[in-house]
Amino acid sequence: MKRQVIIPLAALLSVVALAGCAPEGNDSSTSSGTPASTTITFWHDNDKAMMDYLASAATDALKDEHIVVQAVKKSGIQDQIKLYGNDASNGPDFFFGAHDAIGAYAEMGILSGIENFASAETLGGFMESTVDAGEYKGTKYLFPLYAETNLLFYNKDLWKGEMPTTTEGLLQYNKSRVAEGGYGFLNQYNDTYNAAPWVNGFGGFVIDANANPGINNAATKEAAAYNAKFAPTMSDGAYDTITNLFLEGKADGILAGPWFVSSVKEAGIDCGYVSLSRFALPNGKGLAPYEGVQGFAVMKYAEAKKEAIGKALEAMADVEVAKALAKDYNCTPALTAASNASEVTSNEMIKETQYTIAQTAVPTPNIPEMGVMWTPFTNFLTAVNKGGDVDENAEKFQNEALQAIANMH
Amino acid sequence: MSLAKNNASKKRFDGTAYLYIAVVLLLVAVIVVFPIGYTVYISTTNMNLYHWYDFDFIGFSNYIRAFAQTNGEFLRSLGLTLLWTIANMVLIIFVSLVLAVLLNIKGFKGKNIYKTLLMFPWAVPSYVSILLWRIGIFNGEFGLFGDISRFFGGDSFFILQSYWGAFFASLMVNVWLSYPFTMSMMDGALQSIDQSLYEAAKLDGSGFWRTTFAISLPEIAPIVAPSLLMTAFMQFKQFDVVYLLTLQKGAQTGAGLQTIITYVHTTAFESNNYGLSSAISTIIFMLIALLFSRFAYREAKGRGK
Numbered sequence A: 001m002k003r004q005v006i007i008p009l010a011a012l013l014s015v016v017a018l019a020g021c022a023p024e025g026n027d028s029s030t031s032s033g034t035p036a037s038t039t040i041t042f043w044h045d046n047d048k049a050m051m052d053y054l055a056s057a058a059t060d061a062l063k064d065e066h067i068v069v070q071a072v073k074k075s076g077i078q079d080q081i082k083l084y085g086n087d088a089s090n091g092p093d094f095f096f097g098a099h100d101a102i103g104a105y106a107e108m109g110i111l112s113g114i115e116n117f118a119s120a121e122t123l124g125g126f127m128e129s130t131v132d133a134g135e136y137k138g139t140k141y142l143f144p145l146y147a148e149t150n151l152l153f154y155n156k157d158l159w160k161g162e163m164p165t166t167t168e169g170l171l172q173y174n175k176s177r178v179a180e181g182g183y184g185f186l187n188q189y190n191d192t193y194n195a196a197p198w199v200n201g202f203g204g205f206v207i208d209a210n211a212n213p214g215i216n217n218a219a220t221k222e223a224a225a226y227n228a229k230f231a232p233t234m235s236d237g238a239y240d241t242i243t244n245l246f247l248e249g250k251a252d253g254i255l256a257g258p259w260f261v262s263s264v265k266e267a268g269i270d271c272g273y274v275s276l277s278r279f280a281l282p283n284g285k286g287l288a289p290y291e292g293v294q295g296f297a298v299m300k301y302a303e304a305k306k307e308a309i310g311k312a313l314e315a316m317a318d319v320e321v322a323k324a325l326a327k328d329y330n331c332t333p334a335l336t337a338a339s340n341a342s343e344v345t346s347n348e349m350i351k352e353t354q355y356t357i358a359q360t361a362v363p364t365p366n367i368p369e370m371g372v373m374w375t376p377f378t379n380f381l382t383a384v385n386k387g388g389d390v391d392e393n394a395e396k397f398q399n400e401a402l403q404a405i406a407n408m409h
Numbered sequence B: 001m002s003l004a005k006n007n008a009s010k011k012r013f014d015g016t017a018y019l020y021i022a023v024v025l026l027l028v029a030v031i032v033v034f035p036i037g038y039t040v041y042i043s044t045t046n047m048n049l050y051h052w053y054d055f056d057f058i059g060f061s062n063y064i065r066a067f068a069q070t071n072g073e074f075l076r077s078l079g080l081t082l083l084w085t086i087a088n089m090v091l092i093i094f095v096s097l098v099l100a101v102l103l104n105i106k107g108f109k110g111k112n113i114y115k116t117l118l119m120f121p122w123a124v125p126s127y128v129s130i131l132l133w134r135i136g137i138f139n140g141e142f143g144l145f146g147d148i149s150r151f152f153g154g155d156s157f158f159i160l161q162s163y164w165g166a167f168f169a170s171l172m173v174n175v176w177l178s179y180p181f182t183m184s185m186m187d188g189a190l191q192s193i194d195q196s197l198y199e200a201a202k203l204d205g206s207g208f209w210r211t212t213f214a215i216s217l218p219e220i221a222p223i224v225a226p227s228l229l230m231t232a233f234m235q236f237k238q239f240d241v242v243y244l245l246t247l248q249k250g251a252q253t254g255a256g257l258q259t260i261i262t263y264v265h266t267t268a269f270e271s272n273n274y275g276l277s278s279a280i281s282t283i284i285f286m287l288i289a290l291l292f293s294r295f296a297y298r299e300a301k302g303r304g305k
Helices: A002-019 A048-061 A077-084 A099-108 A120-124 A128-133 A167-179 A192-201 A218-233 A239-247 A258-266 A300-316 A319-329 A348-359 A368-372 A374-385 A390-407 B002-020 B022-043 B061-068 B073-103 B111-118 B126-137 B144-151 B163-191 B195-203 B208-236 B240-247 B260-269 B274-304
Strands: A037-044 A067-073 A094-098 A143-149 A151-155 A183-186 A251-256 A271-275 A290-299
Touching: A037 A048, A037 A077, A037 A300, A048 A067, A048 A300, A048 A319, A067 A300, A077 A094, A077 A099, A094 A099, A094 A300, A099 A290, A099 A368, A128 A143, A128 A290, A143 A300, A143 A319, A143 A348, A151 A348, A167 A183, A167 A218, A183 A239, A192 A218, A192 A290, A192 A374, A218 A374, A218 A390, A239 A251, A239 A258, A251 A258, A258 A348, A271 A348, A290 A300, A368 A374, A368 A390, A374 A390, B002 B022, B022 B274, B061 B073, B061 B274, B073 B111, B073 B163, B073 B208, B073 B260, B111 B163, B126 B144, B126 B163, B126 B240, B163 B208, B163 B240, B195 B208, B208 B274, B240 B260, B260 B274
Parallel strands: A037 A067, A037 A094, A183 A251
Antiparallel strands: A094 A290, A143 A290, A151 A251, A151 A271
16 A cells, blocks of 8 residues: 555656756757747846846747747856856856956856857947957957946935036045035945046056056055045945935935946936046046946857857847847947937936946956955955055055965966 | 673664664765765865866865965964854853843743843844844944944944954854854753752852852753854854955955955855865864864763763
8 A cells, every 4th residue: 555655656756856857948849840949048147127128039039030038037147157157957058247257257168259159240240348348368258238337426406516527626525515514426435346447547457467466556556545535535435325325315426337227216316427537537537447348158068059049149239129228227238339329329327338438447357366356455445545554555465366366276 | 691692682783773774874974974075075176267177186285275375364264263263152151141140030020021032133034133233233324333433422433344343343243143042051051950959058148149150050061061062163163244244245344354264255256266165164174073072072971970
């Protein structure tokens, strides 16, 4: 009796368990002679509605080709890609992410060059800087979709007077607002990414193309010392604090990127945007934020689906798609043909981002060593902003950065 | 003759017993032994970003590197972890003991309500608690610390940005999160003490302090010792408090505070050097195993007496 129950139950469990091992998204055809359909999947850790729109736009465009594109949201996508980088059964065919992680994936050997999937003509249709940002050791890996930079967001109801044209003007504005008991323009002044406009503007760098850390570079030190002048006027510079001060209508401005727009809209703030390139540093050059490029990269093991993936990418590089992303999600298109569309030119934030990219923006380094620079550079900035000796701390954290880089090997 | 028979049946019993626990042993091997063994194996390889799939055996190089790092980061984090463990244990024992003794004062009304309230830190997920502490208490602008500073005419200050400030803040949160477990153990142990001892002490004219140090503490010590030992190891490998308060991606405060576990995390997930981080993990495992076996041996010996 027991055996009669246990054996079928065990068989059922085995079938269920093994069914879980079946790969998702594969070629399928029906026995009735209907052409085979191909399902390709990309992972992302982005706005779900935007990614679903991209997948459905590509699926619609490829309806006659029987190609179905699926978008799957995965939190902590960088770790997920590393984990599934060699797992064709469970990993994605391609993924959507920022260009600065490309170098690490390329070194791991899990990516296929994007030129295997997109023609030179298609890639030539993107802004050159966005394609270059995804290039590592002579191979292009990224199919760019949009670019982003930090901008000055300001509350139109709070900002007093004309917008300054120099960083000195900004500093004076902040000082006067603090003296009045308010807040001027806020920034995460200890954060590497957010202090980069000062560092790059002074001619310094976090890390160069040859993986040399730039913490003890003379221009970097000068930039850090200048950045520290802003610290006393920017509250504690912590993300939670400054975003809340701005969203609660207590601060006049904040340094932020397109990812912050939805929160600003939800808070009902009448917000204006100014390119950081419009603020001249004491050396006469504009602030130079990092430029991030978001796009698709294809897994090496997905080369067998070359045709389907190539067609999906081409479909997503459509002008109408770029316009929709600009209109609904404030994305600055990488596609040159979309640059002059009304959806793009009428968007103040995109216009200012385009201006920054054209003027002073510096692509975030995509070499793997950049991944270990965030912590020592942030610690260096924190030490200087607290009044620590610039030279002493530059040497200390330069050594920490060198050690962190050595630890990678 | 009878002794031989006994021995034979004992042997047969042992064999059957192993058969019975074979499934459990297999599970333990898969869930516990295999990951440890695999970590030790990885620690002897050069598995890193540049050798993600094609890693080779490199012997004990990673262990030598861990101790010989030029900036001494590993040893510094190990030293800080020892200080962290000691400071936490002293505070946790003190806070727990005081609360447990107070809860056991005879005739104390509302004891159960207080006990429930005191267990509150245990009931809230630590992730939520830590973030609440970070924003609600330590934030220079909106937090309690900032308010206190401004009340006394000072400026807003952000305690998590300095090394020792972050250490103190992390310690505070960790004690808050950890005392309910120790307190409940001590409370239970105090309740199990034979009341006649207290009555006899009272007749002898013994006061509160004398009773506490001569009866309560010696009586509960053997009962709470294993839980304290466990708590000490939990403090040694504490991760989330220090990480979420000072090192969380996008919200790094620049305090530079690194315990041994956050250091391993940084090495593994920022440097992507799994060989080196596995070697450090193995060293930590050996340290804990060594200490634990020593304490367990002492305890077993104590019980044997």
